[in-house]
Amino acid sequence: MLEALKWSHSSLKTYKTCPHLFKQIYILKDRRELPNARLGNALHEYASNLINKKVNLLDDILTKWQVSQEDRELVPVAISHLTQFIETTLAKKRIESEKRVECQIGPYSFVAVLDIVFNFDDRRHIYDFKFSKSSKYYKEYIQQAKIYNYIMEKVYGKKPTEVYLYYPITNEIIPIKDLSLSEDELVSQIELIIADRKFETKTHKLCRFCQYQKDCPAFHIEEP
Numbered sequence: 001m002l003e004a005l006k007w008s009h010s011s012l013k014t015y016k017t018c019p020h021l022f023k024q025i026y027i028l029k030d031r032r033e034l035p036n037a038r039l040g041n042a043l044h045e046y047a048s049n050l051i052n053k054k055v056n057l058l059d060d061i062l063t064k065w066q067v068s069q070e071d072r073e074l075v076p077v078a079i080s081h082l083t084q085f086i087e088t089t090l091a092k093k094r095i096e097s098e099k100r101v102e103c104q105i106g107p108y109s110f111v112a113v114l115d116i117v118f119n120f121d122d123r124r125h126i127y128d129f130k131f132s133k134s135s136k137y138y139k140e141y142i143q144q145a146k147i148y149n150y151i152m153e154k155v156y157g158k159k160p161t162e163v164y165l166y167y168p169i170t171n172e173i174i175p176i177k178d179l180s181l182s183e184d185e186l187v188s189q190i191e192l193i194i195a196d197r198k199f200e201t202k203t204h205k206l207c208r209f210c211q212y213q214k215d216c217p218a219f220h221i222e223e224p
């Protein structure tokens with residue numbers, strides 16, 4: 001069954017975080033909204049509407065994504081930066097947003113959704129929006145950037161490429177310098193997951209934010 005899954009950076013990252021969480025999401029298809037992803041989802045939608053010149057009702061978007069009151073305090077500054085970024089940095093370029101790209105990696109299907117991609121000056125430019133500057137996520141951000149570059153090359157051919165992380169809350173653009181990636185490494189990560197028969201829990205500090213914690217065997221003591 002897992003052989004047929006469309007793999008993504010997100011699914012590989014989820015397995016690394018906790019195999020049990022991976023099983024809930026990608027095998028049992030038990031999808032629950034991550035509370036700490038809601039602000040990011042809302043701002044992604046706002047940016048996409050802005051780029052595609054669609055009606056953009058911020059209050060409706062924040063309500064739809066159930067953005068918490070605490071996170072709403074970050075919204076005005078993030079929106080102001082995002083708007084400025086899209087209207088100036090990206091002005092007059094033929095941008096594609098939320099671009100879905102699929103390819104084969106070894107025998108497996110892989111999918112990525114790119115926040116922003118465009119060609120300019122004979123180079124490919126990819127921007128990925130990030131909403132947390134916590135250093136604990138940075139390694140994963142770099143791996144994701146490498147995967148995006150790799151998939152774009154597979155689908156559209158090699159081209160000098162620049163990949164950036166863009167942080168709307170602080171208005172920073174960070175270039176990712178090393179985009180090299182081994183296909184074998186990706187395939188072996190996937191095969192390790194396919195071979196797993198247990199999908200055990202892996203507890204860590206972030207369990208307190210896990211939307212599956214209330215049903216998680218690591219936190220649920222069975223009565224004798």
Ligand code: SF4
Nearest residue numbers: 018201202207210216
């Ligand atoms: S609470 Fe922790 S151990 Fe349990 S599923 Fe979530 S991440 Fe895994």
